[in-house]
Amino acid sequence: MNQMRIDGFTQATATEGTGAPDGRAGTSENGQAPIGIVIEVGGAGSRIALDTERLAEVAMDGDATVALSGQVGSQVKLRVGTGWLLASIRSQKQDHSIPGGIVADADFLGEGEEERLTKRIHSFRRGVTFYPVPGAPVYPATSEDLRQIYASDGRSAIQIGNVYPTRNIRAGLFVDALLSKHFALLGSTGTGKSTSAALILHRICEHAPEGHIIMIDPHGEYSAAFRETGVILDVSNLQMPYWLMNFEEHCEILLTSRGDDRQLDAEILAKCLLEARMKNRLAETVGKITVDSPIPYLLSDLGSSINNAMGKLDKGHSSASYMRIRNRLDELKGDPRYHFMFSGMLVGDTMADFISRLFRLPSRGKPISIIDVSGVPSDITSTVVAVLSRLVFDFAVWSREEKTRPILIVCEEAHRYVPNEKNADGSSVGRVLSRIAKEGRKYGISLGLITQRPSDLAEGVLSQCGTIIAMRLNNDRDQAFVRGAMPEGARGFLDSIPALRNRECIICGEGVTIPTRVSFDDLEEFRRPASDDPSFTQLWNSTGGEEEMVQRTVRRWRAQGR
Structure with missing residues (x-):
């Protein structure tokens, strides 16, 4: 029999079995005895009085989950009728006015039924239906409890590791x-x-x-x-074909101006871009298209539209905007770094x-x-x-x-x-x-x-x-x-x-x-x-081949390759 000392009363609790690391065999004796009681209940959590002597006892338990009970981040289970309510310890502080010596705040995680023989949680579900009452006993959650809680409920799942602090309960x-x-x-x-x-x-x-x-x-x-x-x-x-860009994305790449000039440049680009897209035969089969339509066009057609618009006498403003757009377009076409996107080979549908x-x-x-x-x-x-x-x-x-x-x-x-x-x-x-x-x-x-x-x-x-x-x-x-x-x-x-x-x-x-x-x-x-981070100690204590490495790096650098 274990004696529970909380709130001036002594509660006798029957225990059985012996502890086992990670809950792989047997039943944790400490997992069968309460470590505290509920003293206050709220909508999302409760306040718990923990017994310092019991916490010292469970800390020596062979079940790693039980041994951590009462610590911040650990799980405990609260008696609710004939079932269990699982909670996570959020914070704790010492309070000599409370029998037991420690007050902890716990957040409710979910609830489950109780297996009669083992007292473990099963049929776990998220959310709270029934709340505990002040005075309800609080027990350590065991590895076997967690095994039931984390067991797949039939939904497709991937396993990525182990539940802390266990070694064999899969997460x-x-x-x-x-x-x-x-x-x-x-x-x-x-x-x-x-x-x-x-x-x-x-x-x-x-x-x-x-x-x-x-x-x-x-x-x-x-x-x-x-x-x-x-x-x-x-x-x-x-x-990646350049013509897949919508108008906003074209503006980000082709326009270099700011403020009022950018608004003017955008109006010019919109008109010329639409003209270039409409020259493709695909535009005729699609029907009415917009400047955002992913219709292939030739970069040379876009350049011609800009030149033609710039040459008009009634354009109403200077040629500076047209020159900015055309120069940027020529830069993209001529720079090999942009060929993955602005290549003449990418004009096909x-x-x-x-x-x-x-x-x-x-x-x-x-x-x-x-x-x-x-x-x-x-x-x-x-x-x-x-x-x-x-x-x-x-x-x-x-x-x-x-x-x-x-x-x-x-x-x-x-x-x-x-x-x-x-x-x-x-x-x-x-x-x-x-x-x-x-x-x-x-x-x-x-x-x-x-x-x-x-x-x-x-x-x-x-x-x-x-x-x-x-x-x-x-x-x-x-x-x-x-x-x-x-x-x-x-x-x-x-x-x-x-x-x-x-x-x-x-x-x-x-x-x-x-x-x-x-x-x-x-x-x-x-x-x-x-x-992976480089090992400075290892790399700085090895030598040989530095000159060749520098030459290879310079060649890749100049070719903009990797």
Whole structure:
């Protein structure tokens, strides 16, 4: 018999069995005895009085889950009638006025029924139907409880690691819930964020080998990870036709002026661009077209329209605007860095082929396209990402009458492309991705945002993500931003974010049963992104071949190759 000392009374509790690490065998004796009682109940949580002597006893338990009971971020179960209510400890403080010595605040996570023989939780579900009453006993959650809670409920899921602090309770993500309501992966540099992103995408590809995934890779990290299971597109083979751009994207690339001059330049470009598009025979078959219509046109036709308009005597203004646009057009045509997009070979109507290759339609067992934009000139990178993202959205809108083909677009360094108001530069990519975040689910588009600076994301975008995967965040502003986006039940887990180890995370939202701390699986070397930090000690103690390396680098540099 164990004696429970709370609130001036002694409660005898029968116990049986012996403890076992991770709940792999037997029943934890300490898991069968209460560690406190409820002293106050609210709508989303309760206040608990914990017995310091009992906490010292459970800390020695062989079940790692029981041993952590009462600590911030741990789970406890509250007796409610004949069932259990699961709660997460959010905070605790010492209070000598309370028998037991410790007062803790706990957030409700969900409820389940009780197995008669083992007293464990089963048939767990999120939400609260029945609340505890003050005086209700509080018990440690055991590893076997967690095993039941995290067990798949029949929904398609991918396994990505182990539930902390256990070694053999698998942590999963419900694929449909994860993708249908967007997700965000957040973590400071050096926490294993890129490798964890690759792990999740590999698991999704294995689960759905005929899927359709596009990843925007700004640093060229992920090519190494998906060379065997995906298609790698970069400046050497992307071949993105310039005429796929809409008018706004044309303005971003072709107009260099500001203020009133830019408005005038835009009016000239709109007229000349429409004329160039209308010269294509395809325009005759389509009917009435607009300046945004993805109709192929010749760059020489656009240049001729600009020259003709500039030569008119009744144009009403100086030739400066025409000269600015024409000079920029000539620059793009002549600079080899832009040939992946502004090449004379890209004038053919390859729209269907380009979309099929980009969206993996069909996938043929390689469901992911890695779009390596590290070689794209920096002045047009945002526009290229905008075009690719808008194509996803427009394709989804215009294919509504067809059999739905959901598409996942994953954006690494998302704060670059969807910046907050303070850092916004007015580029179209932010508007496109924000629209996908708000409306994409209606059309079968899923958005995955990966960033090390969540506080620099546009306001409201993170709140559109139904699942948040938070790794260690060192910056106070980032922590506060994530805390505001997390549901109430995850607040206790948030306190542990600054103390997470590398390749550990807190997951909350639609993709998991309850907020969970997870240790990610190890990923094979050949499936990892090329993002490891260099070993200064090792590299600075090796020598040989430096001259040849410099020569090779200079040749690639001059050729703008990689």
